Amino acid sequence: MSSQSLNNNCPNCGNELGALLVRTRMIDCDACGTTVFLQDGVFKNAGQRGEMHDTQMLFGLKDTVRILEERYYIAGHVRYSYGRGWWDEFWAVKGNGDGVWLSIDEGDVVSQRSLPKQDHPPEDTFLYVGETVTVQGQLFTATEVSTAECMAFRGEFPEILHVGEKYRFINYTSEHGALLSGEITDDDALWFIGTWIDPFDVKKDQSH
């Protein structure tokens, strides 16, 4: 696993945070529960990591999973609230350091990677169900628009998360089953593109 070498101790309690993955920008401290983010090579305190209730999951943090032909190390786990319930997102890293977001909601598994800036839908996208956009040559139709709140997270992440942070999200589906998701806050928009994964195709490595 690719890792970066830093003097990486928790700025709150001094606990050794261990070797970090290449794209990690944020990590939580197992000892004190503080989350820290990396800025200009220095760790800074980012607040609390929230409470993660134990639930039955397809896989968990630090598991190695095989999805079809690819192996992933589950580096980070975020739980988003949806009002009446929640769903889980996992930052899953491949051997070469690249990663995907695995979004899991009661057996619905989606693998998505970050959409390059130049492919983002126009900023004046209206965010309503039924809206269509064309991304990377595929026509997508919006199927769901709602608000999510970050409830808790554990592990390492390629982006900075804050417990309690809210954003609007929009999910689009293409004719061929591809999925496009937008996470929109007042000052930023993150877009992801990917596909459905059959939960029966996800195999947890037993050696872990």
Place this chain on the structure above:
Amino acid sequence: MTRASELTAINCTNCGAGLDVLGGGRVVSHVCGYCGSVLDAQHDYKVLKQFTDMPRPTTPFRIGMSGVINGVEFTIIGTLGKREDYRGRTWLWTDHQLFSPTHGYAWLTVENGHFVFTRKMREQPNQSWISSDLVEMSDYPPVAWFKGKSYKYFSTTTGRTVFVEGEFNWLPEVGDQNTAIALMSDDSMLRYVDGKTEREIELSTYLPFEETCTAFGLETENFQRDVHPLQPFTGSGNKAFVRKVFLGFAAISLFASVIFLMLPGTLLLSEPDIPDPSLPRIFEFQIENPDQLTQISIRSNVSNNWAAYTLELTDPKGETVFDTFRQTSYYHGREGGENWTEGSQRANIRFRPTEAGTYKLNLDREDGSVETRISVSVRSNITTSLWTFLAMGFFGIAALFIPNGKTRHNSKRWAKSDWSDD
């Protein structure tokens, strides 16, 4: 969406009956099994409607039962009674809605004592949709390719919901109707389901009866009455084995026949080019292995003529073994541009000597025979391919008459297909 609260039971907001909450966050309706009220699971279980006089379907499963299917534990959270009427015939089956916190929602269908596991597929087959109209218009059974398997059109069914109970991740109604176009591979069924509000693609696989009963803690007698289209072949393979053995022995017998046909025997005497006028003459030969078939051959040079010979054989004791005659006659010519021949220049006599020793053959020419030159040979250990050839026939025909269990099973699986070439 995973359900946030640890809600495990509610009271029916219509009749007050206690109802277990077993499904996940995407359950939208809960139908009370006591009063038939449809409760809105996402809005404080308010009563949406009520169904009465629903015929309870026959099924060994009950809501709340859990069992492991394909390595994943599922709980039965709902029951649907389904019915199809077509040309005066009625089919009944039961669909149970299943839920697993890790693998989501699925169906367990009970039909004629067979159990089938069905899941909604998010990935798309190469044929993203097949409609009844397409099936009607097709000259060939529609085919699709999904997850490395090919599927061929099997049937179109239109099921009507006649009973609802429990939790569902949609809103079922008595009288709901949906049409499913089913395509089948060797072991699974791909269904294009055209429902009330959406189109779905489902994949069904067969669940073994005993294993599934054990997994769900059922003690049910096997009540299967027919071969289900998805049922795998579970024959012992004995018939296939016998076929293979018989075909193998047929091949070995053919090989042995060729060998026996080619074996020349042991040459005991060879007298070539004897002029007829030297006859009668006595030939002597030694038999070392009695009881082996021995053959005396005479070959004459007759051409468009005949020559007959008397043969008298005496054994070592001087007793006559046989006293008989053989004729060689050979005619040939050309007629209508084609060559023809008739008869043979060769004549044989085969006998089985009973003791070892010197045998004497007295050979003479019959009166009236043309004068020619002959050769005489005697061979022992003469074999025949007759018996091994018969054995080949026996094994080959027997193999043809053994039904291939797997082929028959597969034709039973496909027998219920409603495809017709018209």
Place this chain on the structure above:
Amino acid sequence: MNLFRIIILAGSTFAFGGASYLSYSGVWRESRDAAQSVRVGSSGGGYNSSGRIK
């Protein structure tokens, strides 16, 4: 390998073996006029070997 298969295999081997033995011995391929049973001119043995029939 179950008993049924063993019986089938043994039976087939026996049938093939028998057929091979008959073929090797050339059974039923004797000329009809040279077979012992229709031996021509056999005088037989024993005291009544003169060929006369009492």
